[in-house]
Amino acid sequence: MSSPEINSTQQDIDTPPTPLAPAEKGSSLWRDAWHRLQKNKMALLGLVVMVAMCIIALLTPWITVYGYEEQNLLLGASPPSAAHWLGTDTLGRDLLTRILYGSRISLAVGFIATAVALLIGVIYGTVAGYMGGRIDAAMMRLVDILYALPFMIFIILLMVIFGRNILLLFLAIGAVEWLTMARIVRGQVQSLRQQEFVEAAVSIGLGPWAIIRRHLIPNTLGPVIVYTTLTIPSVMLLESFLSFLGLGIQPPQSSWGLLISYGVETMEEYPWLLIFPGLALSLTLFALNFLGDGLRDALDPRASKD
Amino acid sequence: MSEDTGQNVLSVDDLSISFKTRDGSSKAVDAVNFHIARGETLAIVGESGSGKSVTCYSLLGLIPQPPGVIESGVAQFTSQGQQRDLLRSDKQALRSLLGNKIALIFQDPMTCLNPYLTIGEQLIEPLCQHKNHTREQARNRAIELLQEVGIKNAEARFTSYPHEFSGGMRQRVMIAMALITEPELLIADEPTTALDVTIQAQILDLLDKLKKQRNIALIFISHDLSVVASIADRVAVMRAGKIVEAGKTQQIFKQPRHAYTQQLLASVPSGAKPAQACQPNPQAPALLKIEHLKTVFEQGKAGLFSARPAPTIAVNDVSFELRHHEILGLVGESGSGKSTLGRSVIQLIKPTAGRVQLDGQELTQLSSKQLKPLRQRMQMIFQDPYASLNPRMTVFDTLAEPLLYHRIATRKNVTPRVLALMDDVGLAHAAIRKYPHEFSGGQRQRIAIGRAIATKPEVIIADEPVSALDVTIQAQILELILALVERHNLSMLFISHDLSVVRTIADRVLVMHQGQVIERGDTETLWAAPQESYTQSLLAAVPHL
Missing domain, CATH: 3.40.50.300 (P-loop containing nucleotide triphosphate hydrolases)
Structure with missing residues (x-):
């Protein structure tokens, strides 16, 4: 039993503890996920595009030459030129400037509304999934009811009661989007709750909040992050849609949805007014979708280390 | 060769x-x-x-x-x-x-049978495909074969679906399916x-x-x-x-x-428990006393037009005592209620009736808040070391959690205690920041055992702690468990389906069948002369080297 060959397989008999050995940094699931994400070139590209967009959006007031409401009625709608790279609109406003300012609104709506959805959805879903039984049934029926409400009417009502307000728009969209998030998280938590490590936590004596916070929420993060990246584009589309209908952002402020709706009206004469905002929105949606796709694969716990 | x-x-x-x-x-x-x-x-x-x-x-x-x-x-x-x-x-x-x-038989017959097709349909498929039988010929051949592999009433079972068979019967169907083309x-x-x-x-x-x-x-x-x-x-x-x-x-x-x-x-477990320095004292008062414990699971809900289905009685009127420094084996086949019993004792499942007393204190009536201080004294080791550790927590987090939660240690002085625990269960200190998926099954079980003994409990309920492990690892973990019981003066309820394992570790044994303890006794006495016919058949079925 002392053949060296044997010893090599007894990985389970650990080497005697050496107190001075430096602790090896574990390769966490996150780092594995990051490794896998790096292999997915499209997802990486999506990430780079998104980061670049956010930086540009933040710096917009300092890098633009024109103001977003700065009109040049003499110029009118002009096609792309050296002075106005993406052309101007019918009021002679620089389109590039308006797209950049629009990105601030669109991205902010995307991120803030998604954050609202995330916060409500994760907490609500976790509580429902963990409590189970009647509480779960009651909570999820409420979600079903909200799902059934036509959300356009809901938002129009909000706008009528509280007036037009960008913050309200964020909240309204977030308040609609959390429903799906809650369902996803609840499903996750229900299956996690059966796992032995949650039973182990109970037998240690942990209370429900500690279990939810330490054991359940961290384990739902994978699917949640993925769903989040897929929610952001859908929220941005929603804002575009609302602005398009005249319920969202109002001129002279600008958002991509607004620009697109404007562009549609003048599509025949001044196609660049539709094409460039459309491209900006599409680029963002592509980037986020590729990123979300990549994250889904990277965070899949079933994926091996390769 | x-x-x-x-x-x-x-x-x-x-x-x-x-x-x-x-x-x-x-x-x-x-x-x-x-x-x-x-x-x-x-x-x-x-x-x-x-x-x-x-x-x-x-x-x-x-x-x-x-x-x-x-x-x-x-x-x-x-x-x-x-x-x-x-x-x-x-x-x-x-x-x-x-x-x-060439035919194959797999480990898990349920995953290899299509749940939407009757077994008859699945049996005759290869015959029609490879041998050009007519459906009638194939059907007769299949029924013949089902009889041969020991399916009673084969004619009628031909149109049953896979879920209508028990595990053993499904494996027989799988065998019939493998043999039908005369491989x-x-x-x-x-x-x-x-x-x-x-x-x-x-x-x-x-x-x-x-x-x-x-x-x-x-x-x-x-x-x-x-x-x-x-x-x-x-x-x-x-x-x-x-x-x-x-x-x-x-x-x-x-x-x-x-x-x-x-x-x-x-490494194959065999023979009796090795003599230990300190034997449990049969005269010692019971540390854990279970009286007439009963756990019932309600099945589904009453429908609009249907009565509620009859509840399943998983544990039915079980009484036993666990003495100081004793390893009590609990054996039974799947579905015998042994895991439910373990979970009912440690109050993971609220028992329907009966009493569980730890050192004279009744547990079944306590709220989870009142139970918290008592949880320190009774811990559990689970079967599957892949499922029983939180994948997002490092070894340090896992082992420190019970210590911090019960205020046995503070954030400042918890590290040396965690390291001591790791020594105790034979884990290298270097692994302290690693995550569960970086360990082998045996090492994970060591982590889980470390968590269970962190609060210095008196009673440990071990639910199939070595069943998911390879045989050489199993031997090491059993050795570790014995050593820890010795070192920390633990009492343990050791639940297992594997009789050879139980024999090597338990002082006394309870045999469970259909929710009831049908036989009990000192391990070697029971092995030498089992009284109940069920125990006899269990022991006779154990394969030997």
Whole structure:
């Protein structure tokens, strides 16, 4: 039993503890996920595009030459030129400037509304999934009811009661989007709750909040992050849609949805007014979708280390 | 091992397979040779990851390529005078062999049967496909075969769905399905691992009988040496992709030459519990007292027009005592209620009736807040070390959690205590920041055991703590458990389906059947003279080396 060959397989008999050995940094699931994400070139590209967009959006007031409401009625709608790279609109406003300012609104709506959805959805879903039984049934029926409400009417009502307000728009969209998030998280938590490590936590004596916070929420993060990246584009589309209908952002402020709706009206004469905002929105949606796709694969716990 | 290649159904030469991973390629099968003739049983034995399944699946083209690469080898399959190299056959040719001349039986019959088709439908499918039978012929043939594998009332069961069969019966159906095309080679991959011990004995008998009757070559893949001992003619022991030793069963078991084979054999639990320095005192007062415990599970809800289905009584009027410094074994087959009993005792499941007293204090009436201080004194070790550790928590987090939560230590002084725990369960200090998925099964179970003893409990409930582990690892963990019981003066309820394991570790044993404890006694007394017929049949079914 002392053949060296044997010893090599007894990985389970650990080497005697050496107190001075430096602790090896574990390769966490996150780092594995990051490794896998790096292999997915499209997802990486999506990430780079998104980061670049956010930086540009933040710096917009300092890098633009024109103001977003700065009109040049003499110029009118002009096609792309050296002075106005993406052309101007019918009021002679620089389109590039308006797209950049629009990105601030669109991205902010995307991120803030998604954050609202995330916060409500994760907490609500976790509580429902963990409590189970009647509480779960009651909570999820409420979600079903909200799902059934036509959300356009809901938002129009909000706008009528509280007036037009960008913050309200964020909240309204977030308040609609959390429903799906809650369902996803609840499903996750229900299956996690059966796992032995949650039973182990109970037998240690942990209370429900500690279990939810330490054991359940961290384990739902994978699917949640993925769903989040897929929610952001859908929220941005929603804002575009609302602005398009005249319920969202109002001129002279600008958002991509607004620009697109404007562009549609003048599509025949001044196609660049539709094409460039459309491209900006599409680029963002592509980037986020590729990123979300990549994250889904990277965070899949079933994926091996390769 | 090459005596007579003339009659061999299958002879494999120099088979090497590797898998590509991120860190390069790893060799799963390394220059493997074996052969098998008709009417012979070859057992391929090895622990998980030894390459035993990969070897057999590669012959049937069932290895995904990539990442798998067959680097070298010849697998000559001889059928009716025709020779064919399985590794170099195209998909079409393999498909006509698989499920026809070569058949497979898997570990878990439920996942291999289509739940939406009746078993009859699934049985006759290969006949219609490979043998051009009419449906009527195929049906008669299938019913005949179902009778042969021991399905009673085969005619009626022909139209049953897979979920209507028990695990053992499903495995019989699988066997019938494998045999229906009269294969010459049958590959059984851990066919009895998912089954209870009494059912396992029946399936082994059946396989052996069918092999003899039909003169089939049977390749039996297993991790369990004692199962193999009763069925194999020859044994090949695999480790890390290599066959380290092969020979006649008798010879391998009586005179193992390779050190690894010797180690495997030594790890198989057998015999009585080793005498310990300090024996439990039979006169000591009971630490844990269970009286008339009953746990009932409600089934579903009453529908609008239907009454509520009858509840399942998982634990029915069980009483026992656990004394100081005693390991009490609790054995039973799946569904006997032993796990529910363990969870009811530790209040993970609220029992429906009865009393659980820890050191004189009644637990069943307490709220979870009142239970919290008592939880320190009673802990649990779970079966599956892959599921019982939070994948997002490092070893440090896992072990520190109970200490911090019960205020045994503060954030500042918890690290030395965690390190001491790691020493206790034999984990290297360097691993403190690692995550569960970076450890092997045995090491994970060490972490789980560390968590259980962190609060210095008096009682530990161990629910199948070694069932998910390889046999050599199992022996190490059992040793660790015994050492910890000794060192920390623990009392333990040790739940297991494996009677040999229980015998090596328990002082006293309870036998559970259909929710009730039907027999109890000192381990060796019970083994020597079991009173109940159920206990007798359980003990008789245990495979021996």
